[in-house]
Amino acid sequence: MRPSPARWLNILVPVKRAVDYAVKIRVNPQQTGVDMNVKHSMNPFDEIAIEEAVRIRERLPKGSEPLTITALTIGPPKSVETLRTALAMGADNAIHVEIPESAPAPEPLGVAKAIRAIIDKQKEKENVDMVILGKQAIDDDLGQTGQMLAGLLGWGQATYASKVELDLEQRNAVVTREIDGGLEQVRVRFPMIVTTDLRLNEPRYASLPNIMKAKKKPVTKLTPADLGVSFEPQMEVLKVTEPPKRVGGAKVDSVDELVEKLKAAGFTAV
Amino acid sequence: MLRTFIRISPSSLRLTRPIRRCAQRSYATSYISPSSRYETYHGGQIKTYYNSTLTGLSPAENEFREAVWEFSARVVQPKVAAIEREGGDTETHEYKTLVEVHKEMAEMGLHGVTVPTEDLTSSLGLGLSYTHHLLAMEAISYSSASLALSYGAHSNLCVNQLSRWGSDEQRAQWIPGLLDGTYIGALAMSETGAGSDVLGSMRTVAKKVDDGYVLNGNKFWITNGPKADVFIVYARDVVEPGAKQTFTTFLVPRTTPGFSTGKPLDKFGMRGSPTCELIFEDVFLPSTAVLGDPASLQGKGAKVLMSGLDLERLVLSGGPLGIMQAAYDTAVEYVHQREQFGVPVATIGSMQAKLADMYTKVNTARTFVYAVARAVDGHNAEAQIQGLGPKDKGYTYPPFQRRDCAAAIMYATDKAIEVAMECMQCLGGNGYINDYPAARYLADARLYAVGAGTQEVRRWLIGREVNSDFE
Numbered sequence: 111m112r113p114s115p116a117r118w119l120n121i122l123v124p125v126k127r128a129v130d131y132a133v134k135i136r137v138n139p140q141q142t143g144v145d146m147n148v149k150h151s152m153n154p155f156d157e158i159a160i161e162e163a164v165r166i167r168e169r170l171p172k173g174s175e176p177l178t179i180t181a182l183t184i185g186p187p188k189s190v191e192t193l194r195t196a197l198a199m200g201a202d203n204a205i206h207v208e209i210p211e212s213a214p215a216p217e218p219l220g221v222a223k224a225i226r227a228i229i230d231k232q233k234e235k236e237n238v239d240m241v242i243l244g245k246q247a248i249d250d251d252l253g254q255t256g257q258m259l260a261g262l263l264g265w266g267q268a269t270y271a272s273k274v275e276l277d278l279e280q281r282n283a284v285v286t287r288e289i290d291g292g293l294e295q296v297r298v299r300f301p302m303i304v305t306t307d308l309r310l311n312e313p314r315y316a317s318l319p320n321i322m323k324a325k326k327k328p329v330t331k332l333t334p335a336d337l338g339v340s341f342e343p344q345m346e347v348l349k350v351t352e353p354p355k356r357v358g359g360a361k362v363d364s365v366d367e368l369v370e371k372l373k374a375a376g377f378t379a380v
Numbered sequence: 381m382l383r384t385f386i387r388i389s390p391s392s393l394r395l396t397r398p399i400r401r402c403a404q405r406s407y408a409t410s411y412i413s414p415s416s417r418y419e420t421y422h423g424g425q426i427k428t429y430y431n432s433t434l435t436g437l438s439p440a441e442n443e444f445r446e447a448v449w450e451f452s453a454r455v456v457q458p459k460v461a462a463i464e465r466e467g468g469d470t471e472t473h474e475y476k477t478l479v480e481v482h483k484e485m486a487e488m489g490l491h492g493v494t495v496p497t498e499d500l501t502s503s504l505g506l507g508l509s510y511t512h513h514l515l516a517m518e519a520i521s522y523s524s525a526s527l528a529l530s531y532g533a534h535s536n537l538c539v540n541q542l543s544r545w546g547s548d549e550q551r552a553q554w555i556p557g558l559l560d561g562t563y564i565g566a567l568a569m570s571e572t573g574a575g576s577d578v579l580g581s582m583r584t585v586a587k588k589v590d591d592g593y594v595l596n597g598n599k600f601w602i603t604n605g606p607k608a609d610v611f612i613v614y615a616r617d618v619v620e621p622g623a624k625q626t627f628t629t630f631l632v633p634r635t636t637p638g639f640s641t642g643k644p645l646d647k648f649g650m651r652g653s654p655t656c657e658l659i660f661e662d663v664f665l666p667s668t669a670v671l672g673d674p675a676s677l678q679g680k681g682a683k684v685l686m687s688g689l690d691l692e693r694l695v696l697s698g699g700p701l702g703i704m705q706a707a708y709d710t711a712v713e714y715v716h717q718r719e720q721f722g723v724p725v726a727t728i729g730s731m732q733a734k735l736a737d738m739y740t741k742v743n744t745a746r747t748f749v750y751a752v753a754r755a756v757d758g759h760n761a762e763a764q765i766q767g768l769g770p771k772d773k774g775y776t777y778p779p780f781q782r783r784d785c786a787a788a789i790m791y792a793t794d795k796a797i798e799v800a801m802e803c804m805q806c807l808g809g810n811g812y813i814n815d816y817p818a819a820r821y822l823a824d825a826r827l828y829a830v831g832a833g834t835q836e837v838r839r840w841l842i843g844r845e846v847n848s849d850f851e
Contacts, residue, residue: 318444
């Protein structure tokens with residue numbers, strides 16, 4: 111007898127509105143941060159996450175149960191643009207946890223707790239099987255949210271994914287991870303956390319018909335109070351400066367001189 | 381309905397007031413607050429000084445604009461060199477990259493911007509306004525003016541005319557393929573002997589025979605000629621001596637026996653866009669090839685032609701606008717990097733004057749063209765509310781449309797050529813080398829002075845329109 115087909119798969123993809131990667135950022139005069147009055151767009155790793163979710167749907171064998179992709183963002187009112195991009199790329203619905211424009215950017219622990227609260231809320235209707243996140247946001251480069259979420263939920267995690275192969279019958283996935291030594295393969299059971307690395311896929315550009323269709327897709331608005339979480343910062347930014355300007359090096363005439371200079375600079379043999 | 385937040389204080393990050401925006405397109409302009417004081421980025425490949433505070437676009441239109449600029453940056457920019465190079469290939473004439481990008485533009489949904497979505501023949505029509513088409517044209521033209529010209533000829537000259545005038549069968553047969561990238565379309569009006577005097581000097585003749593027509597003649601300077609699969613062709617009818625000269629519009633597939641194309645023309649600019657002569661030697665066309673319903677549109681070719689020209693001029697105005705912005709961006713970056721006499725040359729008085737003139741020309745031309753587009757769309761929207769289309773009896777032709785559309789492209793072209801010329805000057809010796817894009821901008825801009833009508837004809841037309849106010 112054939113095994114029963116997998117039931118609906120629910121994928122949650124948190125996305126972040128960050129300063130566009132092409133912008134030449136400048137430190138603000140108060141040295142507390144960078145000039146934020148610049149072009150913003152979806153964090154590139156989050157684009158890869160949405161793209162992977164959409165590709166998972168496209169790879170499902172014909173006749174499979176449908177898959178729901180929910181995009182989620184935590185941010186000021188403007189962040190809804192990022193959700194629309196996600197919807198235009200193929201997400202089915204979106205959740206916007208709105209915080210005031212003047213509020214400080216949420217930190218990974220706060221974000222992870224909020225995502226956990228949303229997953230718990232969703233349990234009432236259907237379970238989330240997979241959360242795909244970008245490995246890090248390009249504005250803070252913290253790279254903690256996925257791992258913290260896995261810890262809070264007690265779920266398996268496969269981070270820095272460069273390939274994801276699902277096995278719906280077995281309810282697990284084999285994920286190839288990019289690590290310092292090369293590539294590592296892990297098998298993770300559902301429900302799981304995946305964080306995307308650069309080489310996982312190349313995100314599609316949202317086509318105009320899809321952008322127009324995205325306007326009709328539902329966006330649910332929530333507040334931190336609805337979720338029972340607070341985004342009170344745990345960290346305080348003391349100072350932000352540009353990296354020191356590169357100074358020229360010096361030419362040496364021999365290897366001995368090089369070794370002398372290295373010793374004088376405090377480098378010792380390992 | 382989603383709430384859209386619009387910043388009303390021009391300075392930094394302060395609390396904004398929510399304003400409910402009507403989903404329906406209206407005349408209302410809105411202040412698009414800039415995300416940056418100076419430059420903005422698209423798709424990681426384009427850095428531009430496009431001033432979005434002056435455009436008067438609605439937030440929805442601005443979203444559309446950002447989407448097409450993103451496409452232009454991510455998809456078109458990397459292929460610009462290949463498009464130009466293949467256009468100059470006098471041996472094989474394959475235009476491989478152009479055809480590739482044509483398909484990618486189809487996936488993006490760019491070919492049917494003005495084709496109604498309820499058009500039962502295709503699902504890729506977006507049913508948007510001419511402002512949107514103009515924005516798309518400008519975005520593509522910024523990266524590659526050649527590609528934009530081919531795109532404009534395909535999506536406006538061919539697809540839009542077919543969508544407006546074609547019969548149900550013709551639309552069903554051609555629109556899906558034209559919108560999804562399978563077919564390339566073209567429009568054939570001009571001849572070697574019929575340019576400005578296109579109707580009076582036309583020599584391509586359509587003779588009525590038993591079950592159709594026989595076409596004989598040539599068309600010249602036809603954009604997309606070498607690659608198009610279907611052509612909208614205007615021909616002179618054979619009439620009784622002394623009777624009024626009429627014209628008819630035909631839909632001619634490339635495969636029709638007797639039809640052939642000449643060698644692609646070697647052009648000064650717009651080299652990436654394929655152009656050639658069309659040859660008709662006893663080409664037999666069935667009556668179903670008459671564009672639209674033969675009963676009502678046979679002999680009405682002039683009306684079809686003239687009605688399309690305004691919209692063609694309006695949408696093609698996006699061409700010079702895109703070139704102009706690209707020329708300005710190139711020049712302004714260059715002169716701030718190049719140092720002579722110990723300072724960036726941009727800070728020298730004579731250069732500052734150039735930048736000021738270029739900046740002002742770009743923005744005045746754009747603001748005017750966008751305003752004309754808004755007026756045209758406004759009239760169309762009103763006519764739609766009354767349920768009238770250009771084919772209907774009660775349709776009133778908007779009094780200023782003809783002169784405004786002509787003025788839009790006339791002004792944009794003049795300014796684009798001036799700005800491109802100055803861009804070449806700003807780059808100094810480097811403006812003269814083809815490693816830099818200045819020469820290409822100038823050569824491409826120059827086309828619009830003769831393509832889609834000459835500057836002289838546009839001036840004559842506006843003058844004539846003004847004269848008619850006093851008749």
